[in-house]
Amino acid sequence: MPIVVLVVFALVLFGDGNRPLAGIAIAWFVVLVYETLPVVVWGATPGKLAVGLRVLALDDVGGIPADQAIKRAAATAALAVIPIVGWAVWLSSTLTDPLGRGVADRAGRTMVVPKGFAAVASRDLPGYADGARPPRVVALGRVGDLDVRARARLRRLNDAPLLVAAVGLLALAASLPYPTSAILLGSSAVWVVVFVIDETLRVHRRGATPGHVAAGLVIRDRRTGGLPSTGRSFARALVLGFSLYVPLLGWLFLIPTLLLIRFHSRGAGLHDMVGGTVVVADPALDPEAQRQQAMQMRIGQVT
Amino acid sequence: MALPIRDGLPTRRFPWITLVLMVINVVVFLFIQPSAFQNPPDADRENYYQEYQRQLDAEEFSARWGAVPCELLSGDSVASQPDQCTDISYGPGAEGKSVYLALLTAMFLHGGLLHLVSNMLFLWVFGNNVEDRLGRASYLGVYLIGGVLATFGYVAFNSHLGGPMIGASGAIAAVMGAYFVFHPRARILTMIATAAFQIVYVPAAVVLALFFVTQLFFTADEYVAWEAHVAGMVAGAIMALMIRLVPAFRRRNGTAQPAMPSSF
Numbered sequence: 010m011p012i013v014v015l016v017v018f019a020l021v022l023f024g025d026g027n028r029p030l031a032g033i034a035i036a037w038f039v040v041l042v043y044e045t046l047p048v049v050v051w052g053a054t055p056g057k058l059a060v061g062l063r064v065l066a067l068d069d070v071g072g073i074p075a076d077q078a079i080k081r082a083a084a085t086a087a088l089a090v091i092p093i094v095g096w097a098v099w100l101s102s103t104l105t106d107p108l109g110r111g112v113a114d115r116a117g118r119t120m121v122v123p124k125g126f127a128a129v130a131s132r133d134l135p136g137y138a139d140g141a142r143p144p145r146v147v148a149l150g151r152v153g154d155l156d157v158r159a160r161a162r163l164r165r166l167n168d169a170p171l172l173v174a175a176v177g178l179l180a181l182a183a184s185l186p187y188p189t190s191a192i193l194l195g196s197s198a199v200w201v202v203v204f205v206i207d208e209t210l211r212v213h214r215r216g217a218t219p220g221h222v223a224a225g226l227v228i229r230d231r232r233t234g235g236l237p238s239t240g241r242s243f244a245r246a247l248v249l250g251f252s253l254y255v256p257l258l259g260w261l262f263l264i265p266t267l268l269l270i271r272f273h274s275r276g277a278g279l280h281d282m283v284g285g286t287v288v289v290a291d292p293a294l295d296p297e298a299q300r301q302q303a304m305q306m307r308i309g310q311v312t
Numbered sequence: 313m314a315l316p317i318r319d320g321l322p323t324r325r326f327p328w329i330t331l332v333l334m335v336i337n338v339v340v341f342l343f344i345q346p347s348a349f350q351n352p353p354d355a356d357r358e359n360y361y362q363e364y365q366r367q368l369d370a371e372e373f374s375a376r377w378g379a380v381p382c383e384l385l386s387g388d389s390v391a392s393q394p395d396q397c398t399d400i401s402y403g404p405g406a407e408g409k410s411v412y413l414a415l416l417t418a419m420f421l422h423g424g425l426l427h428l429v430s431n432m433l434f435l436w437v438f439g440n441n442v443e444d445r446l447g448r449a450s451y452l453g454v455y456l457i458g459g460v461l462a463t464f465g466y467v468a469f470n471s472h473l474g475g476p477m478i479g480a481s482g483a484i485a486a487v488m489g490a491y492f493v494f495h496p497r498a499r500i501l502t503m504i505a506t507a508a509f510q511i512v513y514v515p516a517a518v519v520l521a522l523f524f525v526t527q528l529f530f531t532a533d534e535y536v537a538w539e540a541h542v543a544g545m546v547a548g549a550i551m552a553l554m555i556r557l558v559p560a561f562r563r564r565n566g567t568a569q570p571a572m573p574s575s576f
Contacts, residue, residue: 027347027366034342074324156317163501166512173518179507180522183313184529197508254508 011055012043034048037086039154042084049075057121067118069126081117088112145276149234150289151296152276153226155267157303158288161220164311167220174205201250208246212284213239218289223300223311225294231275245284252280314431314504314522316437320513321443321498329452330439332433337480341576346370350425372382376406378476379433380417381467383411400477414476418461421478431480437500438484442552444492450555451487458486458548465543477537482544491567492520493556520545 019039024032047054052073053063063087064081066073088095103111110120120129153161166172179196187195211218216227216236228245229236237245252262266278275287290299305311341349348370375390388392390405399534422428422534443451462482491498496517503511527538 016560024345028342029344030349032349034338046560163511164513166514167499173515176504176507176514176519180314180504181525182506184526192506196506200507200510254510256509 012040015039017206018125024054027044027109033090036090040089041082043076043080044085045078048073048078048082053121061124062121063124063126064119065122065126065129067129072120077117077119079120081113084113084116105149118264135178146275147275147287147289149229149231149287150292151299153213153221153224153288153290154276154307155271157224158226158270158276159267160306160309160311161218161224161226164220164223165218167223169207172203172207175200196255201254204254205243205246205250208238208249209243212237212245212286213242214232219287223302224300224306226288227291228288231277231281231285237284239287241286242282245280245286248283249278249280252278314358314514314519314525315503315505316434317501317503319437319441319495319497319498319500319513319516320534321441323440325444327440327443328383329448329455330435330443333480334435335421335454336435337420337428337432340420344419346373349423371403371418372406374421374423374476374478375403376409377414377417377421378478379410379414379463380405380476381470381473382465383409384463385471387411396462396472397474398472399474401485402473405474407504415460415463416456418463418476419456419480419483422480423478427479431484435480435484435487438488441495441498442490446490446552446555454490454548454551455484456482458489458544458551459483461547462486462540462544466537466540467548468543469539477540479537479540481537482540482555485541485544486551487519487549488523489545489550490552491516492545493549495554497522 016036016039019035020032022119023035031117044054047058048064049072051058057063064073064078065075085099088099099111099113102115103109106114106303108120114120166176179200181277182192185212187193212235214229215223216229222225229235230241248262252259252266262279266280269282270276275281277287281287290296290303294302324393346369348366351366359513373437382394382397382399383390386396388394389407389411390397390403391407391409393501400552409504422431439451439455441455446454458484459480462485463477466482496515498516499513500519501511502514502519503509524542526539527536530536530538
């Protein structure tokens with residue numbers, strides 16, 4: 010509550026009706042200061058102190074360092090001043106995280122805990138999803154988690170020079186003298202074709218894309234345990250390409266796929282179901298080494 | 313079209329200069345530039361006169377603090393009608409303007425929110441690693457000198473133009489040119505609109521080459537000072553190469569080592 014009063018007071022004092030963006034910046038700055046000073050001095054904002062919570066810096070005993078407090082506060086303030094969308098991100102990221110660490114806590118490497126906790130070590134955290142959600146295991150091994158697989162997807166072009174070249178050429182297509190919608194549709198269609206061919210070959214030959222390799226995951230035929238056949242790899246790639254790269258219509262596939270990977274006992278998205286495949290930990294790797302590799306992917310330390 | 317979002321390269325120290333440059337650009341845009349820059353044109357007819365005044369303020373401000381090619385060549389303000397200024401369809405110019413000071417001030421002004429946000433995004437993605445590699449003073453030097461050289465690149469192609477150019481993009485293009493020299497193999501998380509809006513890590517050399525090449529396809533009605541982007545990027549790359557050849561800089565060795573957490 011005091012924060013709302015402070016923001017309104019600052020806007021009345023320094024605001025200017027002709028400068029709406031400047032008003033947002035003033036509000037951001039007030040929230041930034043409010044979320045920084047009490048956290049550095051007392052360990053939490055007055056509201057948190059009142060309900061017995063405090064903010065801890067990971068791997069730090071005692072007070073919270075100013076730089077971490079500022080990063081946390083900057084993220085909190087940014088979300089606070091964006092109506093609806095910012096609040097939704099703040100709420101959903103805090104509620105969906107197993108330990109309640111939302112966007113701001115991740116930005117500042119902090120965590121909100123009940124009074125009485127002395128310290129939290131970051132080495133316990135990367136695997137915290139293990140504690141909150143038991144790992145899913147199938148006959149072929151441990152199932153790849155949604156966040157690890159999603160981040161692995163961002164590395165799809167690593168060690169794929171032909172795909173990089175295709176993406177480069179398609180990006181240049183924006184400069185062609187055709188209507189924007191035609192360019193977006195045409196280039197995206199070309200990309201889906203290129204992607205399906207590349208994905209089919211890689212999954213059939215190696216049972217992994219570069220992202221999977223980085224995360225220590227492999228794609229296997231669910232029944233034989235071996236590499237998926239060409240047909241199965243193609244069917245899987247087709248559904249995946251459609252889900253990922255066709256806006257609107259593809260989302261009808263993508264959203265169930267995300268939910269399935271997260272909640273299904275085999276972590277099988279629609280593309281895995283169509284291809285009869287499962288994405289599991291690479292059996293060639295030491296299980297603990299694989300787990301750490303996946304964790305590094307989860308916390309974004311692999312490029 | 314490729315929009316960088318972040319890169320995978322860690323830095324060894326906090327990029328203070330990059331942050332300060334961003335703060336200056338944002339504060340100038342929000343609090344110093346006339347309010348018309350942050351408002352869409354007001355269609356309210358009752359306030360027509362007020363809106364007209366606001367637009368005039370903004371134009372006068374750009375003319376005074378923006379870089380005007382023919383002024384830079386003649387050394388005189390457009391208002392005093394030097395011979396070089398043959399294309400003066402942009403307005404009467406500003407009386408008593410310090411023509412060369414505008415070289416510096418123009419690179420801290422922005423024409424609109426989108427202009428500001430996209431420039432700051434590029435600066436944040438590429439600036440931190442270049443600052444880390446070069447050290448603060450040299451980085452600031454590359455930024456400011458690159459910005460001035462970029463403006464001259466624009467002037468070279470538009471020498472008779474009496475209209476102002478504003479924006480940090482020339483200086484930021486110089487930073488991108490330096491990034492190209494120092495970290496061509498770094499991976500940049502990029503959104504590629506023409507490949508189904510996918511977000512994916514792409515080698516920096518590809519992202520930066522794309523940025524460079526697409527500049528050559530801008531048309532006159534898009535109001536993009538592409539000449540400044542091209543000149544800035546080339547200037548930044550050349551400065552980075554020269555710095556590489558200076559032994560004092562070479563000894564510091566550039567490749568940032570990833571900071572591995574103790575638990576791995």
